Amino acid sequence: MSQFEESILVSLRRISRAIGMHSRQLKKDFHLTAPQLVCLRQLSQGPSSAGQLARAVSLSPGTVTGILxxxxxxxxxxxRRSLRDKRRVEVxxxxxxxxxIRQAPTPLHQSFSRRLRSLPDEEQRxxxxxxQQIVAMMEAQELDAAPLLSEETVLSEADDGMP
Structure with a gap:
């Protein structure tokens, strides 16, 4: 194994472990998954339909329905029924x-995104x-993924893993 190969594999493992540790700590301390926390934080902006929530957090409507x-x-x-339109159900x-929410930590992807945005555009590119090359090497291009860093979205977006 070349020094680069080993270093890359170790880095990938560290990333995977960091995501897993953050997800497990969130479950242990708050009994929430990262997708659940992201939905709750979005709803803290105000009531929303399930469809609007799904679009806002970049998850499928089916995933959001299960989370809700x-x-x-x-x-x-x-x-509850919307006061303005009784046909509409708001969450x-x-x-x-x-x-x-006041006690819960910031989702991992938000702090990562903040740091990523601080890099020059060329470095981000x-x-x-x-x-993208790593995804192709792992033959993972066809996997559906939301822009969240959580073990749950890696394992399965259809079931966020928590009761």
Whole structure:
């Protein structure tokens, strides 16, 4: 194994472990997955339909529906008819969710994105091109993925892994 090959594999493993550790800590401390936290943070901006929420957080509508079902079962969100249009169902945070969000850490992808944006455009482009090559080498181009850094979105977006 060449020195570059070993270094690259170690770096990939470190990235994978960092994502996994962050996801497990979030589950342990807050009983939330990263996709659940992202949905809650988006809903803290105000009530939304499930479809609008899905678009805002870049997850499929089916994934968001499953997430909302689990959050509703935990008493963190509630679905209710819109006051303006009774045909429309809106999802809103409960007071328990508002309290939880204040305590929860920033999702990993947000802090990563903030640091990435601080790099010059050329450096960002270089990172993007290199990562696209890695995706191709791993034959992972066809995998559906949301722009979230979480173990759950790596494993399965259809099931966010939490009750």
């Amino acid at each position: 079902d689990r959050l509703e079962a935990r008493g963190l969100v509630e679905r 809103a945070l409960t007071t328990a969710a508002q309290s939880l 270089s990172i993007d091109e290199t990562l």
